[in-house]
Amino acid sequence: MVGLPYDCLANPLGAVRLTFEKAVGPGSDPAALDGKDWGAADLFRQFLFDDGGLSQVNPFPDVFFSSQLLMRVPLLNPSTIKWVMPNTLVRFRGMIQDMLGNEYYVGAYKDGDKWRTNKFADVSQCPVDASSDMRIWERRLLYCVPVPGQNSWVEPSHEAMKNVYANSISPQREKRQREDDATMTDVDMVEAGHHALEDSPNFKKMKVATEGNSSNSSLVPVDRNSFPCLVKIYDFSEPDMKLNDVFEFVGVFTFDPDLTVGRDDNDELTENFCEDASVSLPPTKVPRLHCVVHRKLGFGDFLRSPQLELTPCAIKEVREALLGHLTAVLGNDRVAAQYVLLHLLSRVHARVDSIAVGKLSLNLTCFNKESASVFGNNLKRAIENLLPFTERLPLTIDDLNTVSLAPKKDYSTNRLVSGILQLAEGSHLTIDETPLQSGTLNSTGVENARILKNMMESQKVEYDFTYYKMEMAADVQLLILSEGKSNILPADLILPFHPSSVDSTLGVDEEMLKSWRWYLATMKSLCHSIEPHMQKVVEDDLVAARQADRSLGSQEFSRWLTMGRLMSISFGETCLSMEHWQMVKELERLRKERL
Amino acid sequence: MIRFLSETPSRRRFGDKCQVVFEQLKSLLISSLSSLGGDSSTRCCSSSWVSRLEGKSGKSFPGWAFSNSSAWRMASSLRAYLTALERVFARTQIKLLPKMNEAPKTWPSLYPGYPISTAVTFSFHNPDATPTPSSSNHPRDRRRRSSVTPNAAATPSSTDDVPPSSEAGEGDDDEAPPMYVWGTNISVQDVNAAILRFLRHFRENPQQIEGKYMRIINHVIETEGDSLDVDAHDVFDYDSDLYIKMVRYPLEVLAIFDIVLMDMVNRINPLFEKLIQARIFNLKSSTSLRNLNPSDVEKMVSVKGMIIRCSSIIPEIKEAVFRCLVCGYYSDPIVVDRGRIDEPTACVKQECLSKNSMTLVHNRCRFADKQVVRLQETPDEIPEGGTPHTVSLLMHDRLVDAGKPGDRVEVTGIYRAMSVRIGQTQRTVKSIFKASTSSSLMPFSTYIDCLHLKTIDKSRMYVEDSMVTENEASRNDNESTLDIEDKVEQLKELSRQPDIYERLTRSLAPNIWELDDVKKGLLCQGDINILLVGDPGTSKSQLLQYIHKLSPRGIYTSGRGSSAVGLTAYVTKDPETGETVLESGALVLSDRGICCIDEFDKMSENARSMLHEADEQTDRRLAKHIVALHFEDPDNSEQNVIDLPTLTAYVSYARKHIHPQLSDEAAEELTRGYVEMRRKGNFPGSSKKVEKRDVAEAFRLLEVAMQQSATDHSTGTIDMDLITTGVSASERMRRENLASTTRSIIMEKMQLGGPSIRLLELLEELKKQSPAAEIHLSDLRHALATLSGEGFVVVHGDSVKRV
Secondary structure (H helix, E strand, O other), X not given: OOOHHHHHHHOHHHHHHHHHHHHOOXXXXXXXXXXXXXXXXXXXXXXXXXXXXXXXXXXXXHHHHHOHHXXXXXXXXXXXXXXXXXXXXXXXXXXXXXXXXXXXXXXXXXXXXXXXXXXXXXXXXXXXXXXXXXXXXXXXXXXXXXXXXXXXXXXXXXXXXXXXXXXXXXXXXXXXXXXXXXXXXXXXXXXXXXXXXXXXXXXXXXXXXXHHHHHOOOOOOOOHHHOOEEEXXXXXXXXXXXXXXXXXXXXXXXXXXXXXXXXXXXXXXXXXXXXXXXXXXXXXXXXXXXXXXXXXXXXXXXXXXXXXXXXXHHHHHXXXXXXXXXXXXXXXXXXXXXXXXXXXXXXXXXXXXXXXXXXXXXEEXXXXXXXXXXHHHHHHHHHHHHOOEEEEEEOOHHHHHHOOOOOEEXXXXXXXXXXXXXXXXXXXXXXXXXOOOOEEEOHHHHHHHHHHHXXXXXXXXXXXXXXXXXXXXXXXXXXXXXXXXXOOOOOOEEEEOOOOOOOOOOOOOHHHHHHHHXXXXXXXXXXXXXXXXXXXXXXXXXXXXXXXXXXXXXXXXXXXXXXXXXXHHHOOOOEOOHHHHHHHHHHHHHHHHHO | OXXXXXXXXXXXXXXXXXXXXXXXXXXXXXXXXXXXXXXXXXXXXXXXXXXXXHHHHOOOOOXXXXXXXXXXHHHHHHHHHHXXXXXXXXXXXXXXOOOXXXXXXXXXXXXXXXXXXXXXXXXOOOOOOOOOOOHHHOHHHHXXXXXXXXXXXXXXXXXXXXXXXXXXXXXXXXXXXXXXXXXXXXXXXXXXXXXXXXXXXXXXXXXXXXXXXXXXXXXXXXXXXXXXEEEHHHHHHHOHHHHHHHHHOHHHHHHHHHHHHHHHHHHHOOOOOOOOEEEEEOOOOOEOHHHOOHHHOOOEEEEEEEEEEEOOOEEXXXXXXXXXXXXXXXXXXXXXXXXXXXXXXXXXXXXXXOEOOEEEOHHHOEEEEEEEEEEEOOHHHOOOOOOOOEEEEEEEHHHOOOOOOOOEEEEEEEEEEEEEEEEOOOOOOOOOOOOOOOOOEEEEEEEXXXXXXXXXXXXXXXXXXXXXXXXXXXXXXXXXXXXXXXXXXXHHHHHOOOOHHHHHHHHOOOOOOOOHHHHHHHHOEOOEOOOOOOOOOOOHHHHHXXXXXXXXXXXXXXXXXXXOOOXXXXXXXXXXXXXXXXXXXXXXXXXXXXXXXXXXXXXXXXXXOOOOXXXXXXXXXXXXXXXXXXXXXXXXXXXXXXXXXXXXXXXXXXXXXXXXXXXXXXXXXXXXXXXXXXXXXXOOOOOOOOOHHHHHHHHHXXXXXXXXXXXXXXXXXXXXXXXXXXXXXXXXXXXXXXXXXXXXXXXXXXXXXXXXXXXXXXXXXXXXXXXXXXXXXXXXXXXXXXXXXOOOEEEEOOEEEEO
């Protein structure tokens, strides 16, 4: 049946127009709407979350995710773009890779006596008379990419998506999609009111055109790693969006291969003005999403399994199972497994001056070529299965001398060219140092080594803006595999790796994996504190340790406290207990024995 | 010509905007023609300009000409004048639009068809319908007012006594209705008069006989300059109303400004050929590039930023000359109208009249320079997690190439938005300049039409950017100056606190535990170079980063600010442990003010310090500190600490404004101390402090530094060689020994020109020969470097060859 929800999905612009007309009565001036929402976004929020109250202050972020209606909004990705129609509502999940500044557009204009709006659209839907009244509004352009290193289990299967979509729209649609017809000639939907859309001939053509495009793969980038999306944000007031943040955007999808700024005019001046990044991002390559609703995604938003009960007992069970799994992966080295577990739970939870508190980078040493290939690969697979975003970087002299680790601004295209270290918050990066041999680093290599070291020490990456460098805070779990201790990549922890067996049968139950993913994501975000009496104990221990060994300093103390915190939360506890503190000390003792 | 002023109402709108121009032109033409008196058959090139005006007005001038060389000069001057008019036209894009007869639009009205323009700017209001702004601003009152001040404005220029032509023209005011800037109640005549008043009478202080800008105008004329820099603060101080109008309606006000200026210049020196443009700078408030928004469009704005790109210079054709391919006849210069040339389709020569024979003669055309420059926010304005915003600047003429990439500049200009048109296919609508009426509308490109560019001196420190210079200090009605004085007073207050030295020390990197002496030393940074040496993990890097923050941020640009250019390093992998080390190479972290060099290579683990005292109290403080770091809210972990901005301001201000003198006593102490120091160990350093206790403190710090930095780890003594050469005497001895041992091994094992030997083999051998010494691969490399320097061996990657 054709109800309101249907409109929002298939004809969001109709809904936008409807609310606009309601907001701008005859004779009123849309100047009052400058930079404001007139209720369109609220309408969509209500529609998507079934209940407007929830979206305003949402105490359970998961509700957003599990909202059935939201799930019906097709997720834009390389496979769905083949059948998603322009001017419909879509979702895009990605990382803000670059911010392209603000764009001015004709937000509202007078068509005869009536004000019309272009909000949430690339082009005006009817010709704008040059002399008519208009309001200039601005929107923010974000260049978003799929989160680097996103593992395959994170995305829902495309078929499932398509089914949801097909069901939510209407059964007739499928038929139309198969129709064969000429290519799209006109996207104008001037008269396509929400009620008229079904029967509009334009609509039919448009659909077919998209279908036609899908068969022509040259129009659509197929490489999943380079599936960018230009997101246009409206009515932004809050500076809540940062570079490298991972967001879910819901909005109007436009993808119009015919839309091209005329470039064959040999007026140099024009070209100089139009050289903006959007020109280098032709609509034929980069789909546009006019964002209606957006929200930042957290660790838990990438889990699709039903959540487990949060009882200490259950947590302990999951922990033990995961630890067993890691031990098996690491050739029965339980100490290493414990450290890896803590490492996987670590995150930067505070920054004090240049100190990133909470990071716990781990350097597993004693790898050689063979063990690196066996255990390194096992570990890689295990981590990929556990964390949503993982990257791997084998280190050689050649690589160091040539790769671009840090992002760099290209002023000729006005774009930030991404580097390997442009990673989303909470990503995991394994650096395999075993292939590294002696050799000379050129200036790029020296710079890269410095960038890596800086990343290890302060969780910051210097982005190169040619005339200056800008430090961007990162929060990446860093795991180093090396033969001996790496002084190029100074980790918080150095642990000689001592495997005793090779277990090649590491088959894991999918349900187990789900619970482990949930466990890691949930425990990681726990808050943590310390009781005064425990604080005293810790202080005494630190002083005693330093009295015994003068070489201990703030670094070691910092590490122990981080480990204490991680040990606690690995049991789902938010307060450091004596027991866990003792476990940390014991673990460190075992580690020291190996050094 | 008076007829222009009394055109029919339907032509008024156009007539009005011409009126200002013609009023000026009128007097000039009349005076110049009458002074020349001649009539001749020679047409000068200006005639085309005149004919253009004629064309615009739909009227025709009587044929006119010049007979002699002085007439030619006059003509050139007139030509300059007309060029100016052309520029005024270009700036305001006065053009009769088809829709012009409709009711006035709300301002700013944006005509997408005329991207760089704002369509017609002057309009005619029915005086009955539109109330005049205020009676005091009425032209008649202004006259009265100007008659109050003429004596104060007595400038030496004799022309000043003659009523300016524009005022003469205003004799018609009684009949001619006032003109208003489109959609506003701003009277053109009022603005005209206000500008004139400002230029004539503004003085920086009452003692000056001549007005500031009259002096500058005369100077510009003398030096044949082409622009007059006008300090917007001056405009504000003299006439805040004019300032507000100028900022809100820059296109119109600047057009009037230029006309007034031209008029003045012509009266001072009628033969002055060039056109002088007003360049406004130093607006009361500058906008952050990030905060520019649609409401700023068509306003005068001032933004600071860094130039990141300059386009090549774009020659923009202003006048085109065509030649007939058949008869060789040269056309009159044809003026380019908004990028369009009306190409003649046929030769106009009566004898020829060939069709399609006219071809462009490039070297007879007149071009103007244009350049598109991209300005980017400076790092200090970028919020955390953001990327810098950019804006395009359009530079004309003199401003072209005024800044280069990497420069930090402050620009004043008019913020414009230009729509980019697109069509269904690429070919249909090509140019943004072409006013086709259909098709879709793309987003706007925005840019700043630049009026003035000021390069901000790179070497200046933070305080100078935001704090007092002598000039500004004298202006006590300036709010920001007051602010600054407040700030300075606060800093001085702070400096009077008894424990200021300790507080400063504590505030420096409060999260780095202890190291007070090091911090004190670092506080003195700037004039002295500091070598910070210490064990791994003793917060050297953090201290450096803090110091780096303390120094004025934002300007680390000297062309390509990249640090590691040309630097190489060597990665070694210990054959036994597989431990990797990066050798050599110090890296420059930043510049401007402080150059922080962070040692890249790691000291050997054995060199762990024995300097730490085994004091339980300090241990406890460290423990407490670390626990707090991990568990407490970072905001309230440290009290009684001066915040970073204040600390920065304090240090910057002290460095800039406090110039202590050395007292005799202190000087003596310094000398004594220096001599003593020299006696101790040839240390060539000195410090620059005032009081005796300062000197004592400086020496104390120096001594601490000496102890900590120049202690040879293998002997435990202070080693001057370590300071002067970076290599301790014992280390050098060791290296020499190693080199000679290596040499003898090679002599023994290898043949001259024989097969090469691998480094590791050599290392094994070396270890065998001197089992007591701990020899690393890096040591061997050093030794081999020495030997290959002597031409004894050749080192090729991992292999050594005797030569």
